Amino acid sequence: MKNIFNIKTLAAAVLIAGMGTSCIEDDQNNNFADKPEMTVAGLTNLSIAEGETTTVTLNLEYPYKETVDFKLELTSGGSNDDYFVSDVDGNDVGATTAEDGYGAKGYKITFPVNSTTVSFDITATKDMLAEDTETLGFTLRSTGSGLGSGVRNFNLDVTNYATDNFGMILDWSGAVSYKVLDSNVAGTDADDEEIVEDHDGCDMADFDAYLTSFDAYAFTGNCPEFLIETVDPNTLATSALADGTYTIEIDYWDWSPLGFEEADEELISDFSFPMELTISKVGKFNATLDLSSLYFFTDDKSNISGSGVKVAATIDVVGGKYTVYDANGDLVAAE
Numbered sequence: 001m002k003n004i005f006n007i008k009t010l011a012a013a014v015l016i017a018g019m020g021t022s023c024i025e026d027d028q029n030n031n032f033a034d035k036p037e038m039t040v041a042g043l044t045n046l047s048i049a050e051g052e053t054t055t056v057t058l059n060l061e062y063p064y065k066e067t068v069d070f071k072l073e074l075t076s077g078g079s080n081d082d083y084f085v086s087d088v089d090g091n092d093v094g095a096t097t098a099e100d101g102y103g104a105k106g107y108k109i110t111f112p113v114n115s116t117t118v119s120f121d122i123t124a125t126k127d128m129l130a131e132d133t134e135t136l137g138f139t140l141r142s143t144g145s146g147l148g149s150g151v152r153n154f155n156l157d158v159t160n161y162a163t164d165n166f167g168m169i170l171d172w173s174g175a176v177s178y179k180v181l182d183s184n185v186a187g188t189d190a191d192d193e194e195i196v197e198d199h200d201g202c203d204m205a206d207f208d209a210y211l212t213s214f215d216a217y218a219f220t221g222n223c224p225e226f227l228i229e230t231v232d233p234n235t236l237a238t239s240a241l242a243d244g245t246y247t248i249e250i251d252y253w254d255w256s257p258l259g260f261e262e263a264d265e266e267l268i269s270d271f272s273f274p275m276e277l278t279i280s281k282v283g284k285f286n287a288t289l290d291l292s293s294l295y296f297f298t299d300d301k302s303n304i305s306g307s308g309v310k311v312a313a314t315i316d317v318v319g320g321k322y323t324v325y326d327a328n329g330d331l332v333a334a335e
């Protein structure tokens, strides 16, 4: 009798303590409420290489009359750039942000109505950085409607993707700011107005990058240009570099005059692109060059007038090992 009484008292105390706190804490403490418990049934792969996928299956204790939501969050061992989540058909699912009211970035995983199982895919990002094996630690907990219970953790080992391919990222994303003169009435400056325009470098221009030997090139409309393997022989291709000296050129191909498209709008200040070039032997060696003063917006563009081509770096390959120099011939990094 005494024991039963104590258990009831304890349960009541937990219930009261849980009131007014978040659903997440409620789920952690409250196993007797009418909330089906979620468990991790398993992962198809406990260890994957960058670029590979594992399928995670969750079970629910019993089918429920409404959808039951859980949030998947990376809680240790890496960053949110290291993976992405999709449904088992490869479609994006449920990415959450703090702005959605879900706290730190994660993914909402939903059991459909009257369902006791749900599966989703985690794919490790295939990057060109040289890294050791990382163990990503994930946590699943009730969110949204808060109709489920159970806090579950699981780990996923991610091994580095490496090849002998030449890889590069040419990135000119980031904030740029400039002034435009808006003069509506011709012949008078009475209504002239200076307007500050703020945009992202990606929206203002298209750059390409390539080895002058054409052993590797990135001629797409993407920003950044990202080359890690041959995707299209016409626009995005690479290979392992034989011993020799290689020159990397960048081509300012085209621009977008945002804020001064009209005849009565005039650009009155220039800016340089926040440009950075990362060179790699994929997964084995990286060097990064700050090119933030290489290109100004008003420089010549190959698709419009003149030539937008400038040398960005050279690479000496000796015995398969890279040594990278900037356009002045100064050493940047050696493998």
Ligand SMILES: [Ca+2]
Residues within 6 Å of the ligand: 050, 127, 128, 129, 130, 131, 160, 161, 283
């Ligand atoms: Ca890597």
Ligand SMILES: [Ca+2]
Residues within 6 Å of the ligand: 206, 207, 208, 209, 218, 219, 220, 221, 222, 225, 253
């Ligand atoms: Ca391009």
